[in-house]
Amino acid sequence: MSIPKKITLSTTLAVVIFLFACSVSATTITVSKNGPVKTISAALLLANPSDTLLVTSGEYAEGNILVNKKITIIGDNFPVIDGKEEGEIFTVTADDVHFSGLQIQGSGLSFLEENAGIKLKEVKNCSITNCKFLNNFFAVYLAKAADCTIENNFIKGESVREVTSGNGIHLWYCRDITIINNQILNHRDGIYFEFVRNGKIQNNYSKGNLRYGLHFMYSDSCEYANNTFEQNGAGVAVMYTKNVLMKENHFINNWGTTSYGILLKDISDSKIERNIIDQNSVGLYMEGCGRVTISNNTFSKNGWALKLMANSMDNYFYDNNFIANAFDVSTNSRQNFNTFSKNYWAAYKGYDLNNDGYGDVPFRPVTMFSMIIESQPTALILLHSLFIDMMNIAESIIPAITPKALTDSQPRMRPAL
């Protein structure tokens, strides 16, 4: 994950010259503590559409700045725009507004307003790049925005309690948004999507957020690739959504009584591929999911690699690796309407006489103990007890309470690559 690099004066100048070249009519207004224009608000009043504001380094204690015309705001060496924890900092209501190189901090905590570092409100073609957001209530907030890009930002909150904290990147009713190479730490939710279409989230790093590293609902046709979600209070939650592609992400180390690597609720027609799901209390939790393909993922050292609730059906699990999980699969029913095939199960003890790479005996990933745990969570204190191991073996020979249909008929002998 790349942290936005300091923008040197020369690159800033290059951008400025470039903008001059493009549009003769546009001018650059310099905001400086020592110059004639001392505040961004003042500069905005002077600016015409398509102008550029160049903010030189220094601390600008301003907030509630309304950006209502097409404009580009560039910071030189990260000038600090400090909202002093009152209200919002930038509220954007015009299209084609671009931010870069700013350090934005101190948007005010409020129980009524969702005050953000930058809020894009019903706009198009905006971008926020190479900015730092520190200690904001919400950092980046997009409401009814479209065709925007959030790239290379460093976003860090100081959240202590869920109710008094906001999200890192928050999207509501948006479409065609690209979120790429951002680092989001210590907010409530790292990235929050609600009613978003065609979102593209790539190469982001979301860590230590109180609730979810990524939280999205009612958001169709979104793609998540190469992101890392680590040590978030509850991992990643994806709910009430269709056509999601999640690939090559890392879901790591989300431990806690209600922590999930990925929590899927009412998801359909989606793909989860080549992700690494490592050391989570629950690796993948699926409730009410349908037609989701889960393939080539590696589940390792999770408490439960997969919790598959009975109301999920027609999901297809293949070529996944299940390694060193306390429980590989658990479910709450004797019924199963999902398909498991050609996965690698480290717990599999079968043999492969015909040497085709697949075990000759089907594997039952649901153990008796995991069924007991579903109804009697207290029984978990018997984990790794000999009595339980013996019961599991007996059950695997003569299934009595585990779902008969939940088997992998072609378990791999070696991990899938």
Next chain:
Amino acid sequence: MITIKNLQKNFGKVSVLKNINVTFEEGKVTAVVGPNGSGKTTLIKSILGLVKLSAGTIEVNGKSIADDFAYRNSIGYMPQTARYPENLTGNEILSLIRSIRHLNDYDDDELMKIFNLEKEMEKPFKNLSGGTKQKISTLIAFAFNPKIIILDEPTAGLDPVSSSYFKDLVLKQKELKKTILLTSHLMNDVQELSDEIVFLLDGEIKFHGSVQSLLEDKNETKLERAVAELMTRSLPQ
């Protein structure tokens, strides 16, 4: 000297020794004889404190043995069958016992030579024969110059040469005014070694007197016959 008064020992409901009153005197070899299960071993074990008394008292050299263990400093005991920790050597056991008895006054050179034990003492017990272990037991019983010597079936596992050495040893100890107590099934040995004889049957002393008087009483020259006579007479009708 050992004085036993009103000794009684029960194992559960079974009475093994019934009202035993006997004194074993210094300078005498007393043989305790009787058929299997008559209580010989239990009697010896009572004296050694291996068995706790149900009733009665035992005094060794005038002191009661109840709640005492130091009195065993004056006893040398040779068990019927000896089993030792199999990975230890004779020398190690000997030095263990030496340190328990914290006595410097002991002498095993002569016995070592007689029994030809020097080399055997270096080997772990698991590599030793039954006879050799028996010899080591003898060594342990005699080496510490005890006032009382208790021998349980001492000659059973010994070869004839060692056996005769052994008998000489016992007689020599007798000369030194030791109290010697032995059990044996071999009446020839008993006749050869003993002055006194205690005949036990069903936990009771049926005869106690000198070997000589028993022979005269029964008008026999062989102790074996005299004892057999005793036994048949004592059996319940």
Next chain:
Amino acid sequence: MKLVKEILFYEIHNTIRSKWVAFYTAFFFFVGYGLFTFSGDVSKAYISLMNIIILIIPLVAIIFGSIYFYNSREFIEMMLSQPIDRKSLYRGIFLGTSIPISAGFAVGFSLPFFLFGKVNDQFGGFLVLLLMGILLTFIFIALSFLISVRQDDKAKGLGIAIFIWLVLAVAYDGIVLLLIYLFQEYPLEQSMIALTILNPIDLGRILFLMKFNIAALMGYTGAVFQKFFGDSLGFIISFLALAAWIIIPFFFSSRYFKRKDF
């Protein structure tokens, strides 16, 4: 006390020279070595090691202890004919059996950790396993001596030993599970802690699992357990419980040994 030391010294010599202890040490060494070599995943190796320690050690200790005691009977008789008090002899034999076996375990178990440089890796887990192995050795040898002192029949004694192992290693957890089902309406966490403390094998297992961050799996129960066992008071109570498992059987067997007929 000097007598105890004397007996202890020779007993340790005897036990340490037996092939048993060498085999036992080698067993733990090769198990650890094999696990670290062949299972690429350390935490899996730890779970396997834990299972071996909490199951094999009690079984071996209780059987070895019984056999050793029965085989020492004549030696005990011989020693008792010497001027030694029974208490010292008994202590000497108990420590002389427990110390070499637990030392054999400790050496065989620790070596692979050092060879593979895994000690710092999971120092807490390593320490818990090491300590647990040693304590379980003492506990089950104490139990085996209690059985052997009370039961003169060797075959019966061994039967009882294996039965006790089965109860503590297997049946006990079955009963715990049954109780969980029977009393599912009630909050069970406190009783579960009590039940765990009462069984040294379960206690060993839980103490180890708590070190491995598995508490989070257990939801509310785990939180209660973590709070108890993570606390220094809980640790002291656990330790006292394990100590009691050594002291109580030892106390009763020693008392019986003092008035036993040989």
